Amino acid sequence: MGSIDTGNILSGLDIASSIAEADDGLVSENPATGRAIACVRRDESGKIETVLAASRVAFRKWREVPAPRRGALVRALGEQLRRHRDLLGTLISLETGKIKAEGDGEVQEMIDIADLAVGLSRQLYGNTMHSERARHRMFEQWHPLGPVGVITAFNFPAAVWAWNAFIAAVCGDTIVWKPSPKAPLTALAIHRLACDVAQQHGAQDVFGLLISDEAGVGERLAGDPRLPLLSFTGSSAVGRKVATAVASRYGRSLLECSGNNAVIVDESADLDLAVRAIIFGAVGTAGQRCTSTRRLIVHESCYAELIDRLLAAYGQVCVGDPLAEGTLMGPLIDAPARAAFVAAVAEAEAGGGQVLCGGKSLEGPGYFVQPTLIAARNDLPVVQRETFGPILYVMQYRDFDQALAMQNAVPQGLSSALFTLNLRHAESFLSASGSDCGIANINLGTSGAEIGGAFGGEKETGGGREAGSDAWKTYMRRQTNTINWGSDLPLAQGIEFTLAGNRNDL
Numbered sequence: 001m002g003s004i005d006t007g008n009i010l011s012g013l014d015i016a017s018s019i020a021e022a023d024d025g026l027v028s029e030n031p032a033t034g035r036a037i038a039c040v041r042r043d044e045s046g047k048i049e050t051v052l053a054a055s056r057v058a059f060r061k062w063r064e065v066p067a068p069r070r071g072a073l074v075r076a077l078g079e080q081l082r083r084h085r086d087l088l089g090t091l092i093s094l095e096t097g098k099i100k101a102e103g104d105g106e107v108q109e110m111i112d113i114a115d116l117a118v119g120l121s122r123q124l125y126g127n128t129m130h131s132e133r134a135r136h137r138m139f140e141q142w143h144p145l146g147p148v149g150v151i152t153a154f155n156f157p158a159a160v161w162a163w164n165a166f167i168a169a170v171c172g173d174t175i176v177w178k179p180s181p182k183a184p185l186t187a188l189a190i191h192r193l194a195c196d197v198a199q200q201h202g203a204q205d206v207f208g209l210l211i212s213d214e215a216g217v218g219e220r221l222a223g224d225p226r227l228p229l230l231s232f233t234g235s236s237a238v239g240r241k242v243a244t245a246v247a248s249r250y251g252r253s254l255l256e257c258s259g260n261n262a263v264i265v266d267e268s269a270d271l272d273l274a275v276r277a278i279i280f281g282a283v284g285t286a287g288q289r290c291t292s293t294r295r296l297i298v299h300e301s302c303y304a305e306l307i308d309r310l311l312a313a314y315g316q317v318c319v320g321d322p323l324a325e326g327t328l329m330g331p332l333i334d335a336p337a338r339a340a341f342v343a344a345v346a347e348a349e350a351g352g353g354q355v356l357c358g359g360k361s362l363e364g365p366g367y368f369v370q371p372t373l374i375a376a377r378n379d380l381p382v383v384q385r386e387t388f389g390p391i392l393y394v395m396q397y398r399d400f401d402q403a404l405a406m407q408n409a410v411p412q413g414l415s416s417a418l419f420t421l422n423l424r425h426a427e428s429f430l431s432a433s434g435s436d437c438g439i440a441n442i443n444l445g446t447s448g449a450e451i452g453g454a455f456g457g458e459k460e461t462g463g464g465r466e467a468g469s470d471a472w473k474t475y476m477r478r479q480t481n482t483i484n485w486g487s488d489l490p491l492a493q494g495i496e497f498t499l500a501g502n503r504n505d506l
C-alpha cells in the first residue's frame with residue numbers, strides 16, 4: 001500500500017482541489033488500513049435545493065436535445081472513462097477495499113453501459129397500433145421523465161451510478177446523485193469527469209451531485225415531487241422506507257435492494273466449474289455484492305466431495321492488501337460491517353450451525369475477516385437475512401424439488417444459479433415454477449452479471465430493473481397518441497352518442 005501515491009491519483013483525476021483542508025469534512029477511509037485517505041467537503045443541506053433547482057432547469061433544455069445527440073455526450077464520457085480506467089479503478093479499490101481487478105472491472109462496467117446507452121439513443125422505440133377507427137392513426141411515444149434521483153451504495157460506487165445516469169441521460173433526463181458517504185472520492189472523481197464532458201456539450205447541470213452523510217438527505221429526495229423517479233440501491237429495510245415515501249407522492253421508485261442468492265449443485269454437476277464460480281461468488285468483493293453467493297444447496301451424493309474441494313480452495317484464498325497482486329479478497333468496508341460479520345457467525349453457531357472454515361475477524365489494522373463456510377439450516381433467521389460479508393451457508397438436499405423450494409424460501413429474490421448437466425433440471429430451474437429470482441443462471445455463478453440484461457430482482461429485492469434490455473422504459477414517460485385524419489368522429493367501441501333532434505352524424 002505504501003507504493004500507492006494517493007496524491008497522484010487524486011490529482012490525476014483532477015479532484016485534489018475538492019478535498020477539504022479543514023478536518024471537519026467527510027472522511028474517506030481506506031478500509032484496508034482504517035486510515036483516512038482524504039477529507040471531502042460535505043454539501044450543506046441548503047445545497048439540495050440548489051442542485052434540484054439546477055437539475056430542473058437543465059432538464060427543460062436537455063429534453064429538447066435530440067436523443068442521438070444526447071448519446072454523443074455519453075459516448076464522450078465513455079471515452080474519458082477508457083482514458084481514466086486504471087486511475088479510477090485504483091481509487092475504487094483504495095476507497096472500497098475491493099481488489100484492483102474488480103475496481104478496474106467496475107470501470108469497465110461503466111464503459112460497457114456507456115456503449116449500450118449510445119446505441120440506445122437511436123432506438124428509444126415506441127409501437128404503432130392499428131386503430132379500430134377508420135382514418136385514425138395510433139402510436140406511442142417515449143418522452144423524457146424529468147430529473148432522476150440516484151442513491152447508490154458503497155459496494156459499487158461507480159457502476160451503479162453509470163447504469164442509471166447513462167441510460168437516464170440518453171432518455172433526456174437529468175440526474176441528481178447521492179453517493180454512499182463511504183465512497184465520496186470515487187463519486188467526486190466521476191462527477192468531475194461527467195461535468196467536464198457535459199460542459200463541452202453545453203449540457204451543464206445534467207449531472208448533479210450531493211455529498212452528504214446526513215440521513216435526512218435521502219428522505220428529502222424520496223419526498224421531493226421534483227424527482228419523478230428515484231433509483232435506490234441499498235438494504236431492503238431502507239428500500240421499504242424509500243418506496244413508501246416515493247409512492248405517497250405518486251412518484252416512481254426503482255429499487256435494487258438486498259439479495260440472498262443461492263447456488264444449487266445437483267448430482268450431475270461439473271464440480272470444477274461449480275467450485276470456481278462459488279469462490280468468486282462468495283469470496284469475491286469480500287461477499288459485499290448484492291449478487292454475492294450466500295447459500296449453497298448441494299445434492300447429498302456430492303456434498304462431501306464438494307465441501308472438501310471448497311475447503312481446499314478456501315485455504316488458498318489470499319486475503320490482504322486489495323492493491324497487491326495475488327490478493328483475492330480485501331477487507332470489509334468498515335468496523336460496523338466487521339461487527340455484523342462476527343455477530344452473524346455467532347448467531348449461526350448459536351442456532352446449531354457449524355463453522356467449517358474461517359469465521360474470525362483478523363487482527364491488525366483494516367477490517368479484514370476470514371472467508372467463511374458454515375453448515376447451517378436454510379430456515380435459521382441469520383440465513384434468511386443478507387449479511388454483507390464472505391459467509392457462505394451450506395446445506396444438503398435429496399430431491400431436486402426440495403432444492404428449488406429451499407432456494408426460493410427466503411424473503412429476497414435477486415440472483416440464483418444451478419450447476420447441472422441435466423436438461424430437465426436446467427429447464428425446470430428456469431421455468432415459471434423454478435427460481436423466483438430476477439436472475440437465474442445455469443452453470444455460472446450468481447454474481448458478475450453483464451450489463452446487456454435487465455438487472456434486479458423480486459420480493460424484498462424490490463422489483464426494479466436497471467441496465468440493459470428494456471430497463472430504459474422506467475426512465476421515460478409513455479404517451480399514447482391518436483390522430484384522426486378523417487372528417488368523421490367515430491367513437492371507440494362503436495358507441496353511438498347522438499344529440500336528440502340532431503342528424504345522426506356525430
Ligand code: UN1
Binds near residue numbers: 288446449
Ligand atoms: C451490486 O452489488 O449492487 O452482477 C451490483 C454483479 C455486478 C453488479 C452488482 N455486475 O455482480
